[in-house]
Amino acid sequence: MTRRLHLNAFLMNTGHHEASWRLPESDPYAHVDLAHYVRLARTAERGTFDSLFLADGPHLWGSVAQRPAGALEPLTLLTALATATEHIGLIGTASTSYNSPYNLARKFASLDIISGGRAGWNIVTTAGAEAARNFGLDAEPGHADRYARAAEFLDVALKLWDSWEDDAIVADKASGVWGDDRKIHPPRHRGTYFRVEGALNVPRSPQGYPLLVQAGSSEDGKAFAARYAEAVFTAQQTIEDARAFYADLKSRTAAAGRDPGHIKVLPGIVPVIGSTEAEARAAERLLEDHIVHRHGVANLERLLQLSPGTLELDAELPAELPPEDAVEGAKSRYTLVVGDAPSHPRTLPPRVWGGGRGGGGFSVHNNTGV
Known part of the structure; x- marks a missing residue:
């Protein structure tokens, strides 16, 4: 079997290194400059990267004294990057803790249509009391509860993306029939966390649903990834730890009844490049x-x-x-x-x-x- 190396560019404002913004050639305002991200996206695409990725969180993290703070909303930015690129995948982070399935499913379906089938969702549960307090909570929900909500959230999103069959649009001008109502399937979901009645108000997108990505390495995170994820971001500090994580995730994926070959593991590195x-x-x-x-x-x-x-x-x-x-x-x-x-x-x-x-x-x- 031929194996392929998949490359993803994790675009972190002015650079992953916290001091990158202090270098003479760096622009400390680049993290809110669309042209900056367009240059990075086109560079990654020219280098034949599979995808680019934008992290996100619904709160202002840490001290603004440390480095350029805040970020453009990722799905908005990815939509702009979709018009500036042709082939590269566009992965954005969105929280299942502080969103609703209907609105988020609509946004990703829209991005997938605008990009011609290049959307990806990094599914996170959002830790931290700071984020919780931005949404009317006194403390963050428990870890297991966040993942239980995430599982139901994703199940609802999948139902919404599947609420339009591939050939639901007829577009028959002669008969005056645009779509086939028999091929629209409202979820009518009643669950622990969500009640969602109607079909999505966006037609079926090119991929059907976005690439599903996950980044948690806890027990709950790995169980969630084994059930749903097509790609997993991880950070391991030794080869031994990386091999153990890979073997564990592949084993869990097989135990979940999925083909382990269908889940890709993308370990993070932060390279420093020089001619020597x-x-x-x-x-x-x-x-x-x-x-x-x-x-x-x-x-x-x-x-x-x-x-x-x-x-x-x-x-x-x-x-x-x-x-x-x-x-x-x-x-x-x-x-x-x-x-x-x-x-x-x-x-x-x-x-x-x-x-x-x-x-x-x-x-x-x-x-x-x-």
């Missing part, structure tokens, strides 16, 4: 020298559910940290930092986990490495 390794290393040092480390320490305290001022730069992490089961927020990111034995002291300094290098692994390549 020495040049790439110099660029890496330049970026690292521009990090303001107090921001990273604050981010780490937030992730580990510690009070502000608990951590000190270059000190060990506390010996006692809550286990993953006690974390209701971003479980997979938490485990990525503390490992599998949170009762053991951590020797990695907080600056390593401040987020400066982005969400994936960190690689340095020369001009022959890609």
Whole structure:
């Protein structure tokens, strides 16, 4: 069997590295500049990438002092990028915690039609009390409850996308019949979280429904991915961990009754490119020298559910940290930092986990490495 390497460009405003905006050649306003994203999208398409991806969250994350903050709404931006590109897939994040299935299904169907069948949905459940309070809640829903809602949300969305059969549009001018009512199937869904009656008010899109992507690596996240996902974003720090994640996900997919070959695993890397390794290393040092480390320490305290001022730069992490089961927020990111034995002291300094290098692994390549 011929295996193919799939490449996805994760576009993070001015760059994944938190200090990228401080470089002389960087534009600190690029994250709200459509022309910036058009250039990136066309570059990725010219490089034959399969897709590009925009992350999102329904709250203002962290401190605006750290890096360019806020973001254009991804489906709006992807619609604009659809008109500036021809082939590349367009994946956007949208939360099942703070959306309704009908509106979101309509938006993705519209993007799929406008792009000619290139839409993808990164399905997230949205951790964090900050987001919850933006939607009238005092605290975030529990982790298992968020995934139960996500499963029903996606089931409803699939019903809505399937509410039009492929040939429901007749367009018979002679008879005056535009569509066949027999081929419209309202969901009439009654569930735990949602009640949705009517058919989608957008015709069947080219793909039928968008590419389904998932990014959680918790137990609930992997179970959800095994049931629904066609691609999975992940961040692993060692080859051994990456192989274990891959094998576990493929096994779960088979157990869910799906072909494991139909789910693609896309591990994250943040490359620094140079014409030689020495040049790439110099660029890496330049970026690292521009990090303001107090921001990273604050981010780490937030992730580990510690009070502000608990951590000190270059000190060990506390010996006692809550286990993953006690974390209701971003479980997979938490485990990525503390490992599998949170009762053991951590020797990695907080600056390593401040987020400066982005969400994936960190690689340095020369001009022959890609």
